[in-house]
Amino acid sequence: MTQTHGMGADSAAWLTGVLLGELPYPHDLADLVVVTAMVGDESEATQAAMDDHMLPLMQDRGVPYVQVARASMHDDDGIVVLSDTRRGDPYAMVMRGAVTLSDEMFAAGTIPQTSSRKCSHKWKGWVLDRWAEQEYGGADRLHVVGFAAEETGRRDTDEGYSRSTPGKTPWYPLIDADWDRDRCLAELRRWYGIEWPRSCCAFCPYQAGPDIARMIRRWRAEPAQVVKTVAMERNARSLNPRMRLFKDRSAEDVARRAGLGDVVDQAVAAVDARPAELYEVRRIYRRRGDRRGPNGRGWVFGPDPSDKARDVWRSLRAIAAGTRAEMLARLVAEQALRGGTVEVVDGVPRLVLRRAGPPYPSTEHYLTVAVAGATKERRAFDELWQAVLGLDLPRQLDILVNSR
Ligand code: SF4
Structure with a gap:
């Protein structure tokens, strides 16, 4: 059995619930391997939550943890295993491989688009599938996906794709348990005493919906994330003025309105200084x-x-x-x-x-x-x-x- 751990509240809640015996797990825990695909642009808060809470629990319960990433921008180069506790690597987050999604976006002069989840497929789904091929070949495996109870639409999309992959049978235990995002966050607060951070790239276009206040709190805590985001968007907008990360709002505008004008200026200077x-x-x-x-x-x-x-x-x-x-x-x-x-x-x-x-x-x-x-x-x-x-x-x- 494999759990693809997205490092977010849903994945963390399911795994913690199982390891603490608060969620059912009708299989043998000895067969569980947890794997994360590293995009390379996550926040420090996500790394800290994983290092401080999730990894010690996994180590204590003997659950192996694997971190994988793209080897390069080219599919032919395949993937690289950044860390695998089964080969003696420590329980510690690596967070990025040799290349990152932001490298790709900068090189192409573009930004991730909400019209498609191409970036997620290329940097997460594709990487996890290649790792599973190396690990299991086409052998049968149960694949845990930590979608929250309200994400039945994503489940329906994922299910068709997953079932067409040889040997892969998806399982959506949080939907079965009726744990929505709020429940996951509440349980994580109870277990760890923290507000589990949203796991996503600094510049993810999906984070500025109802959750925008949390995004701005993250940006204030980690200004380097704003510099990366605004610099990427500004470069893309130089090539195409229609490009805005958040549909009708640019990240630059959102950051300035949030009082982060000095950080935006740093981003502009960083872009201007590049060849x-x-x-x-x-x-x-x-x-x-x-x-x-x-x-x-x-x-x-x-x-x-x-x-x-x-x-x-x-x-x-x-x-x-x-x-x-x-x-x-x-x-x-x-x-x-x-x-x-x-x-x-x-x-x-x-x-x-x-x-x-x-x-x-x-x-x-x-x-x-x-x-x-x-x-x-x-x-x-x-x-x-x-x-x-x-x-x-x-x-x-x-x-x-x-x-x-
Ligand atoms: S977190 Fe957002 S930007 Fe990053 S890979 Fe996923 S969809 Fe793309």
């Missing part, structure tokens, strides 16, 4: 129904030019590198060559060459300065770009100034 590049950013807002032409050549567009597809293609190309000041000077010089309009949004200047808008497909084109290393372009981007420009649809918003 920079001047990026050419191009996007294609596609039309629903567009597809490759016969034999994969050319493009055929859907029938309705007002029907925008969800898919947006992006190309990021660095056209110069240096300090941020040098790149800003180059941006101004580019305006003399290309024309366009310099716009400043939230302190970030960009040279707008073409704006997107109906009819679709439509293109967007600007130059902006951001942290170096984010060059990225999907295959066939240029071919579609040229095809869309070739359509020559009438638009009101175009600023056609020497742009391709």
